[in-house]
Amino acid sequence: MKNPFRRVRIGLLALAVVLVGGTAGFLALGYGPLDSVYETVLTITTVGSISNHGTAAKIFTIVLILVGVGTALYTFSAVLEVLLEGHMRELLRRRRMERDIGAMTDHVIVCGWGRVGREVARFLTSAGQQVVVVDRDPERLDDLPYPTVQGDVTDDETLVAAGIDRASTLVAALDTDADNLYVTVSSRSLRPDLQIIARARSDTSEPKLLRAGADRVVNPQRLGGDRMASFVTQPHVVDFVDVVMHDGTLEFRLEELAVPDGSPLLGGRLGDLLGLDHELRLQPRNRVAGPLGGYLVGVTNRY
Numbered sequence: 001m002k003n004p005f006r007r008v009r010i011g012l013l014a015l016a017v018v019l020v021g022g023t024a025g026f027l028a029l030g031y032g033p034l035d036s037v038y039e040t041v042l043t044i045t046t047v048g049s050i051s052n053h054g055t056a057a058k059i060f061t062i063v064l065i066l067v068g069v070g071t072a073l074y075t076f077s078a079v080l081e082v083l084l085e086g087h088m089r090e091l092l093r094r095r096r097m098e099r100d101i102g103a104m105t106d107h108v109i110v111c112g113w114g115r116v117g118r119e120v121a122r123f124l125t126s127a128g129q130q131v132v133v134v135d136r137d138p139e140r141l142d143d144l145p146y147p148t149v150q151g152d153v154t155d156d157e158t159l160v161a162a163g164i165d166r167a168s169t170l171v172a173a174l175d176t177d178a179d180n181l182y183v184t185v186s187s188r189s190l191r192p193d194l195q196i197i198a199r200a201r202s203d204t205s206e207p208k209l210l211r212a213g214a215d216r217v218v219n220p221q222r223l224g225g226d227r228m229a230s231f232v233t234q235p236h237v238v239d240f241v242d243v244v245m246h247d248g249t250l251e252f253r254l255e256e257l258a259v260p261d262g263s264p265l266l267g268g269r270l271g272d273l274l275g276l277d278h279e280l281r282l283q284p285r286n287r288v289a290g291p292l293g294g295y296l297v298g299v300t301n302r303y
Contacts, residue, residue: 007074007078007081008075008078008079010078011071011074011075011076011078011079012075014071014074014075015044015071015072015075018040018044018064018067018068018071018072019037019040019041019044021064022036022039022040022043022044022064022068023036023037023040024036025040025060025064026039026040026057026060029054029056029057029060040064040068043061043064043065043068044064044065044068044069044071044072045069045072046065046069097147097148098161100147101132101147101149101161101162101163102163104130104132104147104163104166104167105166106130106166106167106168107129107130107131107132107163107166107167107168108124108129108130108131108132108167108168108169108170108171109131109132109134109159109162109163109164109167109169109170109171110124110131110132110133110134110171110173111134111135111153111170111171111172111173111174111180111183112134112135112153112172112173112174112175112179112199113133113135113137113140113141113144114173114174114175116173116199116220117133117135117171117173120171120173121133121146125145125146131146131147132146132147132148132149132162132163132167133146133147133148133149134148134149134150134151134153134158134159134162135148135150135153136150136151136152136153137150138150149161149162153174153179153183154179154182154183154186156186156190159183159186159187159190160190164187164190164191164194165190165191167191167194168194168195169194169195169196169197170183170187170194170195170196170197171197171198171199172184172187172196172197172198172199172214173199174199176201177200177201177202177205177208177209180198180199180200180205180209181198181205181208181209181212183198184196184198184209184212184213184214185212185213187213188212188213195215196213196214196215196216197214197215197216197217197218198214198216198217198218199217199218199219199220200217200218200219201219201221202219203219203222205217206219
């Protein structure tokens with residue numbers, strides 16, 4: 001992406017070189033240090049110049065005017081461009097966003113702002129989870145209500161800028177399985193304990209993503225097909241699950257309850273705690289890398 005401040009830096013550097021060169025030239029012509037700086041500034045700003053020029057001083061002043069005035073105009077136009085086109089405002093917004101990301105902990109990094117990434121971010125934010133969106137296309141990140149990082153997600157520096165060292169989960173929702181595989185490998189190498197959920201477009205990519213370090217692999221196409229088929233066979237069950245799990249208008253929803261090691265609740269019957277006759281027990285779940293490891297509520301049999 002084009003850096004709008006590159007021209008400003010080049011202009012300021014060139015202007016500094018002209019000032020130093022002009023001062024050195026006037027010193028060589030026999031002027032004092034203060035007079036040399038003073039005459040250099042007067043010359044390149046076209047305010048005026050010394051009146052008692054010798055031949056050598058006149059030639060040097062002509063060269064200094066041609067070089068210095070052009071450099072000053074270039075620098076002024078670059079600064080004016082930054083101010084008028086809103087680059088300064090964008091820089092301040094980006095700095096503020098970087099500070100916000102730096103203060104986040106246990107957030108979720110969503111790699112790829114496509115259809116899947118949008119739904120993931122929407123659901124997570126509705127559940128009260130902090131989200132950082134990463135994408136290489138700056139146009140996709142315009143006016144997003146979430147903190148964003150523009151860059152190549154396969155680059156470790158981009159993941160570090162997104163706060164991968166403090167994140168709880170990374171969602172690889174890029175357009176291609178190859179990119180998701182690369183992000184999974186990079187993320188796992190940076191954070192061995194990070195929970196990684198990867199998107200797969202083909203069935204053959206799922207075992208590869210798991211071997212690369214993903215904790216969960218999701219195929220949106222297959223899930224969508226299963227959901228449509230479920231509406232044919234069990235429409236009321238699907239409606240109930242949707243209302244409980246995804247409808248934010250209700251005052252209750254199904255949640256996971258973490259039970260730490262050594263808890264007196266571990267191994268006990270939920271029926272005893274809740275006054276139910278159903279055989280529900282707290283059981284250890286399959287451990288995964290990340291903060292979700294531990295013991296969760298499980299159901300031992302159906303009722």
